[in-house]
Amino acid sequence: MQLLGGVTDLGNLDNLDTVSQQISQAKTETAAANEIAHGTLWNIASKAPVYGDDITTVQGMTSVVDSLVSDSVPQFMNVLSTLKSAQLSSGDGQLNLQPILEAQKNIATANQSLQQQVQKYQQLPKAHIGMVKNAYATGNTQLTKMADKVNQLSGTFQILPDFLGSDQPRTYALMAMTTSEERSSGGLIGSVGVVTTDNGKIGIGDFRSNGEYIPYGAGDPTEDEQRIFRQWGPLNMSFDVRDLAVYPDTSRSAEGMRAIWQRTPWGSNTQLDGVLMVDPVFLQELTKISGNVTIPDGTVLTGDNTAEFLLNKVYVDYPVSMQDALFAQVAEQAVGSMFSNIDLAKLTKVAQLMGSMAEGRHFSMYAFDETAEKTISDAGFTAQTPSSEEHPQVGVYVTEQNPSKMGWYIHRTSKVTRSTCGNDGSQTYHVEYKMTNTLENSQIGALTSYILGSGGQGVEKTLIYAPAGGSISNLKISGGSVTESRQETLNGKPCMRAMPR
Template sequence: MARHVQGSGRTAGNGGRSAARSAARSAAAAADWNDIISQPEPSASRRSGGRRGHRPERKRHTGRNVVLTILLILVVLAAVGGFLGLRFYKQALEVKDHETKAVQAVTALADLSSIKDTQSLNSAIAEAKTHTSAAKTITDGALWKAASLVPVYGDDVKTVRGMTGVMDAMVGEALPSLSNNVATLMNANLSAGDSQLNLKPLQDVRTSFSKTNQLVQQQKQTLDALPQPHVGMVKSAYEQSRSQFDTIAEKIDQIDNSLQFLPKFLGSEGNRNYLLMAQTTSESRSSGGLVGSLGSMTTANGKITMGDFHPNTEFNLKGVLTDEETNVFSELEVTTDPRNAPVLPNFPHVAEILNKTWQASPYAGQVDGVIAVDPVFIQQMVKINGSIKLPDGRVLTGDNTAEFMLNTIYKEIPEAQQNDYFEYIVSTAISQMFANMNTSKLMQVANSMGDLASNRHLYMYSFHADEAKNFQGAGLAKGTPSSEENPELGLYVTEMKTSKMTWYIHRKTTITRQECNADGSQTYHVRVAFTNTVPSSDVKSEYEYIVGKNDHYGPMGTAHDAMLFYAPKGGSISNFTTNADEKPSQTTIDGETAWLSKTNISPGSTVSYEFDVKTSTKAKSDLKLDQTPMGWMDPGVTYDTAACAIKQ
């Protein structure tokens, strides 16, 4: 970096000595600002005082992070901008100052569910707009246009100008539109009483929110199309801001899709009947977990009515699965036992299978879709909607619900009563979701549903073709990797031993980009580690239902897992190395090729897989992992994309 500054200084119009002083001042300012940006978050005892004085606590907010990366880029450009003289440097600092004040103005937008009135929301947007407009006016000036023509660094200037424009458009167009939608919901009564949701406000904002989403997606496309920077720090900051903006755009798109289907889903145009599947992810299956029982749920004009749950013994999978599907999981009773339907990672197919088993049962009738939830979903809803008091007096909260349902219940509740507990918890949590609804609660639920669905803790699938697209668009009915432009690696795990051992298997994945190939594809190296954390205190005969028997798989506390690895659509997996009992080999399931490995994981041990992944030549975004859910929200995935940038 210093070499670039010195080289530019020699060609400055006022002579080498003056330009060198200017460049030195620029570099010093950049270094000082970079120190501030990169400082770790101060502890509570250090948030005031210190040589820099009091600074407001930074919040994790994607919009704010995007602006901070823009500021970092501007200061870096000021440091290398000695060749344009002091005027460019001063303008860069002015832009930095405007964007900083814009950040401060919109900090209140970090959590829309906490906003109490639209007046403060609009006031914050107006103040931010004043500063983003001023910053854009500067970067639209003749000096910046001239700088964008400079060889090498010109692309960096163009990128900064483009990013400043994106922020101005977001504050000037997207946020006001979002504010109007929030105002509509805030001024409406979302509760119709008796645990019924008033659907009209949701229907009123659908068209408007769709336009908001279009604005956001357009700005995402603008950001993606900007030139690739040359300066390493600028390049890194640009990639970071693109990643953060992708998160914003994806979230808005999910909410938009949800608003399009939610009224119909809740019976705005006639009653809807759904199968409700509660999955026990402590006994993992590819798309979730063992199905404890099947229930029913009816919606009518925003009112939810829970039906009865029925044990698995009343259903049969016979004749539903293909030979190909049953051969992959031959150790399990997948040919007859409906609890094992989720061994298939493609949830739309699982939904079809469960509907067929329902129609072959005494409860046959109209089914409009299938909903599947797991204890992590239930815990998030309890956190939002309030605790659940069980018949035995214990209280489930937003912190202990998942562990109770996935582990504690098997230790402390007699087996004959466990299904009753599950049914009571699931029914109560879902009934509470729409009771006493208000804007804050609705936003919390909507915000949680996106993350829960993307990590496969929640599925919602409709058999109505006109709605299925929106369900898929909101990520509520995930299948196997299907997009070449947005590549995913599929990792799906099934516990083959009768136990609840998945609760103890902690999965950690690292995905490292190694190369951006000339044909447009990218190459990644992936490491997946499965660690058996079962404590010795739990490996005892009275917990046999949890830790399994001593059998041919191994002693109590040994997990026996089948792993399916799916390459991204249009891509490939190669170069496996592993300490597993069985090295991955190719298999076919539902017409798709996957890699299959089965292995034992004994107490305290770690089984790992390492391999290379190549994406399609059409890939436009970073490789992501789609995987079987664990018993907590953290997916345990680390991404490293610093090696190179995807070419647009």
């Protein structure tokens, strides 16, 4: 298992040859261990009551590791070795897409094989013996980490060529969100830039503040969206560009953006191919890869302070008239340099970042071309309400009802505990979701009403979705001024709505 840890160290690609040699040498050892664990005496022992499960678990562990070392991992390492020797940069900030196009199928095949083996490992019987339990837990941690990183890399490789205009130039709206004013998909849209891609080259610019888009109307909300987000306040959503992230599904944010885009003088004659939604956390992580950003007053934004600056300090230290421009500068420089001076090390970092940020809803994308969007959605880059029974999730979506920048001070935590597991495979979980206002009374006097809104309180309209194919019961709300929850339907999907008084 320790050997497989080298596969996940994609930030250090100088050791690819060494890891490949070690894996090749390990094939003999894992094959021997697997043969021993499946010998006659072991097979007999696996039938024993209770502790036979421990034998079965050990057999399963050796079988999975043997399969990984002899098949899945070598496939993946071969892809990396090929890409490492390829010319990935075409110069002038352009990514050479041909090696990625050639690697797509192979990395998808390796990823599928690897995911199947990890899933097989995770379905092994629960061990009773301490030594086996510990070995299993350690292996599960390492395998899960490896599976997540390879899956992120594979997913990004599937979407990159289309996104970067391998077959035709593309135009995207880059929607910069401030999660200091929460919306279901992230935060209030402060500004929108234009991203163009063409055969691996990315261009970014034409950032406009939300104020420039407001005169061109709303994003065509549905009746359900009108009822839940506008008719039922206390804050009535405008559905203009500022509030397009109020929808839990990126597809609806994209459709609303396109409707507004087509009415603008700068967008009416330009086809919009899709949207990218980014928040300050994503931009901060990009600066770690692509380099610091220096704003006009000399402040240097890094991979450690960018998010705090854009989510809080910009509202404390700078006038409103400068805020959108500062956000736009950071977004333009960070996103614009994602694929500049690219090599395999940077490419894998960007790929994994896009995957992990999409999982956390710090980054999302949507394409209006159905074929391209299916690839993007399958790779997990289009945020949406729970839709997969295979990968169950509970959806909790918060929209701030106190016009403010209080989101920086509202800390959210969740805790999920499995309660029961039925013989038919059904499972019951207890889910606890907690929002805490961390703003101290002593801080209020130093902050403006622009940040505090009305009294420095978080007033959260919350939508709660059950996992796909599941249900919610015994919902209890405590510790805040809220009405009782009620059952709702938003665009064909049932959910629970908790409203502030």
